[in-house]
Amino acid sequence: MAPATRVEILSTSGIESIPKEYIRPEEELKSIRDIFAEEKSIDNGPQVPTIDLSAIESSDSETRKKCHDEVKKAAMEWGVMHLINHGIEGGVINRVKNAGRVFFELPVEEKEKYANDQAAGNVQGYGSKLANNASGQLEWEDYFFHCVYPEEMRDLSIWPNNPADYIPATSEYAKQLRSLATKILSVLSIGLDLQHDRLEKEVGGTEELILQKKINYYPKCPQPELALGVEAHTDISALTFILHNMVPGLQLFYEGKWVTAKCVPNSIIMHIGDTIEILSNGKYKSILHRGLVNKEKVRISWAVFCEPPKEKIILKPLPETISETEPPRFPPRTFAQHIEHKLFRKSSDDHEGVVEKKIDEDE
Numbered sequence: 001m002a003p004a005t006r007v008e009i010l011s012t013s014g015i016e017s018i019p020k021e022y023i024r025p026e027e028e029l030k031s032i033r034d035i036f037a038e039e040k041s042i043d044n045g046p047q048v049p050t051i052d053l054s055a056i057e058s059s060d061s062e063t064r065k066k067c068h069d070e071v072k073k074a075a076m077e078w079g080v081m082h083l084i085n086h087g088i089e090g091g092v093i094n095r096v097k098n099a100g101r102v103f104f105e106l107p108v109e110e111k112e113k114y115a116n117d118q119a120a121g122n123v124q125g126y127g128s129k130l131a132n133n134a135s136g137q138l139e140w141e142d143y144f145f146h147c148v149y150p151e152e153m154r155d156l157s158i159w160p161n162n163p164a165d166y167i168p169a170t171s172e173y174a175k176q177l178r179s180l181a182t183k184i185l186s187v188l189s190i191g192l193d194l195q196h197d198r199l200e201k202e203v204g205g206t207e208e209l210i211l212q213k214k215i216n217y218y219p220k221c222p223q224p225e226l227a228l229g230v231e232a233h234t235d236i237s238a239l240t241f242i243l244h245n246m247v248p249g250l251q252l253f254y255e256g257k258w259v260t261a262k263c264v265p266n267s268i269i270m271h272i273g274d275t276i277e278i279l280s281n282g283k284y285k286s287i288l289h290r291g292l293v294n295k296e297k298v299r300i301s302w303a304v305f306c307e308p309p310k311e312k313i314i315l316k317p318l319p320e321t322i323s324e325t326e327p328p329r330f331p332p333r334t335f336a337q338h339i340e341h342k343l344f345r346k347s348s349d350d351h352e353g354v355v356e357k358k359i360d361e362d363e
Contacts, residue, residue: 006142018140031258034225038251049078050082078287082264099170101300145215148212181209181306210308213302214305230290231290237273237274238275242269244300250289258290271286272287278317281321281326
């Protein structure tokens with residue numbers, strides 16, 4: 001069942017106060033600040049690492065090792081990084097971003113032709129986040145969600161045919177991103193002293209790792225200090241790759257404080273997801289993050305979640321990551337069971353009054 005009103009309609013309606021369902025709890029509000037001031041801050045606080053991948057497959061072993069070590073360090077300390085020189089063609093990225101932007105510029109009634117039906121279990125398509133808690137809180141975003149890889153799992157009937165380049169651009173991007181995922185998983189495997197293809201095999205291999213794409217559309221918000229585009233969560237995926245339209249909004253909960261990710265040109269943001277955190281027994285980190293909104297600019301992000309098959313694989317710490325001093329930190333679960341665990345787990349955390357709701361944004 002779709003919400004009565006899309007967030008885009010609220011945003012353009014001329015309202016000066018947002019409906020109460022979008023107002024965050026009091027304990028969260030004190031940590032929400034002006035995202036533009038946060039992003040422009042030049043203090044010496046922590047910054048999300050920027051990793052140059054140009055040497056990821058270098059023939060020079062020292063150069064290659066230096067690149068691998070930087071990825072490993074960022075994955076262990078942050079669980080998120082800006083990737084530059086990542087090998088995805090700039091022209092393809094521009095096409096993907098343009099296609100998504102043009103789709104969301106269509107009239108709402110046109111987008112509604114692609115509406116999903118979450119109540120019926122159909123999450124693919126155009127939608128808005130349903131309330132996932134007793135208080136009925138909503139997030140200030142609309143989205144478009146669908147599977148993009150493997151090709152045989154796609155349902156092209158629900159992909160937008162306006163603009164005309166949406167399907168070809170998205171298909172090519174998915175192929176190139178799937179190749180990048182293999183490279184990253186290889187580096188992370190080597191970082192755990194495993195065979196280079198071990199982690200990829202553990203998340204479904206070349207045949208069954210699933211790529212789900214979600215375009216997040218965050219309209220202008222008349223009271224951004226009261227709302228969130230996406231509430232605090234960690235990603236359930238193995239890896240998440242994110243493009244955005246250079247409007248700041250992403251915040252990471254790092255060392256007890258919310259840190260705003262600066263916008264890095266020509267980069268892809270990559271998150272380590274829960275799946276890799278579990279397999280690595282917590283050596284790689286799935287970081288808590290959220291999305292802020294603003295009253296001046298629309299923010300759009302393009303997230304691709306790389307996920308294992310839901311029922312086929314048991315996720316648990318790999319034997320090589322366990323020792324007497326490092327016992328398993330996570331119980332065995334299928335991916336589907338992990339999703340259920342997170343959907344129904346609510347834990348309060350007093351870090352700056354943050355309510356830690358580890359619910360993945362694409363489920």
